[in-house]
Amino acid sequence: MSQPTAKPLPTLMIAVLASVFLVASAIAGGYKKQQDIVAVVAGNDDFSTLVAAVQAAGLVETLQGSGPFTVFAPTNEAFAKLPEGTVESLLLPENKDQLVAILTYHVVPGKVTANDVVTLSEAKTVQGDSIDIMVQNGAVKVDNAQVIATDVAASNGVIHVIDTVIMPQ
Template sequence: MKTLNYLFALALLFTVACSGEKTSTEEVEVVEVEEVVAEQPKDIVTLALENESLTTLVAALKAGGLVETLQGAGPFTVFAPTNEAFAALPEGTVEDLLKPENKDKLVAILTYHVVPGKVISTDLTDGMKASTVNGQDITITTTDGAKVNGATVIAADVDASNGVVHLVDAVLLPPAM
């Protein structure tokens, strides 16, 4: 009952307040308001394309035919080796891996850097094992900074629309290689 009385009083107050209002035929200035749209996070491949330190990774993803996959829905966690990480491999290794006849080997290496799901840095624990897309496990350590199979995470939690990217300072090689 109190609610009904409250609503009645509010309606009466509104009616009284508006009764003295005059209408006008004056022109009203219309001001255009620019719509501000928050930028959506980009997919993993687009982030890599825009990062100058990941050009070798992008070339490898293209050669391995994995661009479309990593532009897919995901979510994926990618431990992305930098150009410097690829340069640290023995001379000629990258060039050989990019050859069409070595595509299977390249794909095995690249998919060893990808974990299904979105794993951010706060999810990483010391001694944690994570299964990669190629079916083999990687080991995470968190003492003295986050490391993946000994490779240091040098930039963590780069958010993407389909997952997250962590830059690492070494190329992760599957145990069989």
Template sequence: MMGLCFGSVNAYAAADKDIVDTAVAAGQFKTLAAALGAAGLVDTLKGKGPFTVFAPTDAAFAKLPAGTIDTLLKPENKGALTAILTYHVVAGKVPAATVVKLTEAKTVNGASVTVKVVGGTVMINDAQVTTADIMTSNGVIHVIDTVLMPPKM
């Protein structure tokens, strides 16, 4: 079973942890965890939910232009950071079997992401879902390889 997850997250063991604890335990979402803390969203994503999170890995954040993350983590940029992070969250629990039937999904940010399947690969805007259906106690995580930017940014 570990091979299916490529060592990223033990999907079968995550269901007893919330979204934040699951992401932290995975070890590949350090930047996301820091950003959630800076934006004051940790308690929300530890809450009842359910939520669906399209979670960018540390490698996804590393693809942003140099200095972007440091700038966003500054207190004066909390609004922009919150807008970006909430663009990665959909209210409700949306497993992959449902995601692939959608053409778009409205995010907590208020803007929608586009959903398409290209050659068996699920794309959320320009981000590829690399691991789907990591079930948590308060929702589901789908791992993506690119940070999603809201249309107003």
């Protein structure tokens, strides 16, 4: 009796296996791709006020640019600390310049990680003024805002979450 010979895989089965491999590779590749700063904050409900402000200021494309940028991102709770009516007023088209100044005061050019921030006493912002940085008992303050989360990665920089909206002088 002769031994069974191996039969070649049918062409259809090879095509199916190749398709499965390509789809799996595409899915895995999609998880590796980081989102830009705007997409990261837009994907978190805690930043809906910041997203609305960035849109009203016309800064979406800028913050989607190659950067890198370091953004000190105030939460919705941080915006809620402002005097009543302030956010609504800043979102009006006639106050766009003031809104741009405030938002760009929250952005530092370059990628400044938490390890870098703790070595600084100040950092020059995109707006042009410098923010004060203070480390005390392991806590980091930027101007009068407490940094509550650090090193949120984005494809074009890094985000540090703050609990207060900081204002240029």
